[in-house]
Amino acid sequence: DTGVSQNPRHKITKRGQNVTFRCDPISEHNRLYWYRQTLGQGPEFLTYFQNEAQLEKSRLLSDRFSAERPKGSFSTLEIQRTEQGDSAMYLCASSLGTTGDSPLHFGNGTRLTVT
Amino acid sequence: GENVEQHPSTLSVQEGDSAVIKCTYSDSASNYFPWYKQELGKRPQLIIDIRSNVGEKKDQRIAVTLNKTAKHFSLHITETQPEDSAVYFCAAAPLYNFNKFYFGSGTKLNVKP
Numbered sequence: 278d279t280g281v282s283q284n285p286r287h288k289i290t291k292r293g294q295n296v297t298f299r300c301d302p303i304s305e306h307n308r309l310y311w312y313r314q315t316l317g318q319g320p321e322f323l324t325y326f327q328n329e330a331q332l333e334k335s336r337l338l339s340d341r342f343s344a345e346r347p348k349g350s351f352s353t354l355e356i357q358r359t360e361q362g363d364s365a366m367y368l369c370a371s372s373l374g375t376t377g378d379s380p381l382h383f384g385n386g387t388r389l390t391v392t
Numbered sequence: 393g394e395n396v397e398q399h400p401s402t403l404s405v406q407e408g409d410s411a412v413i414k415c416t417y418s419d420s421a422s423n424y425f426p427w428y429k430q431e432l433g434k435r436p437q438l439i440i441d442i443r444s445n446v447g448e449k450k451d452q453r454i455a456v457t458l459n460k461t462a463k464h465f466s467l468h469i470t471e472t473q474p475e476d477s478a479v480y481f482c483a484a485a486p487l488y489n490f491n492k493f494y495f496g497s498g499t500k501l502n503v504k505p
Contacts, residue, residue, distance in 0.1 A: 281435075308491065319398075319481045319495030320436065333491065368436070380426050381493060383435040 279303060281384035283369050289390045290359055297355045298387045302371030309352050310381060311344055312368040313337065320368055320383075326352060359391045394419040396484050398496025405472050406504050413467045413499045415482035422484040425458060425465050426493070431478045439480075440467070472503045 282301040290296050302309050307328050312320035323342070324334045328349035338344075341359075346352040356363055366388050370381040395418040405411050415425075423444030428436035442449045442456045442465065449456050453472075458465040469476055482496040 310491075317401075317497065319396075319483070319497050320493075321495070322492050325491050327491075333489075380438045380441055383428075383437070385435045 281369055281371050281382055283367075283384035283387050285387055286385065287388045287390075289392065292359055292361060292391055294359055295355065295357045296359060296389060297353055298367055298369075298389075300352045300354070300369030300384060302351070302369070303373070303382055306371035306373045306382070307349070308372045308379070309346055310370040310372070311352070311354050312370060312383075314366040314368055314386070315364075323354075323367075356389075359389075361391045364389055364391045393492075394422055394484055394486055394494040396482060396494045396496045398482050398499055400499060401497065402500045402502070404502045404504065407472060407474060409472055411469045411472050411476070411501055411503075413480055413482070413501070414464060415466070415484075415496050416462075416464045417484040417494070418463065419484070419486050420460075420463065421486045421488055422494075423487045424485040425456070426483050426485075427456060427467050428481045428483065428495075429478045430481065430498075436481060469501075472501075474503050474505050477501055477503045 284299045309326040311323040314320045326346040341357045344354045366386040368386045369384045372379040398415045426441035429439045430436040453470045455468040479498045479500050481498050483493045485493050
């Protein structure tokens, strides 16, 4: 399967714990995105990488959230001191191109439940 | 920033009928408009997209229309089938920031056999 891969699929954690998610984009894609999706809503932009550089972060991304993309390949999203409001589906997407209108290819997401 | 509104939130049609989902956007600088289909527990998948230099695009039973003046675009599905049942999301990407896609809240389409 050459699609976007995310791990784990599900994560249940207690409030206050740290969690880390991983995303492996389509290999030739230079852009990688993290989105968050809550029930009944569309995906909301969190952050974006062009190769290894993190070029934009949403105001939704508090200082408890950090994302990295070392060497411009896979990416990790870490949430520190999780809160119940962090419960959501975290979607990773990648795209290819130097122009802006390249479609996003999404992974299956990581569903986070904070108890 | 951009604001995308999507209607209706739920849509139920009989198999074989047509379905229309409408989206409006606020930023006149948006010029890329993809549509995604998300089945339960699965990833959103691109089904069709349109750029602002085009008014209509078709792909078999699916079509998208764009009215830049009115800032709205619509998804049309003809001859609906039960496998079309899913949540559909529209999105808009501003010219000055293609890297940020703004999504609508989704339409749950139910096609009754």
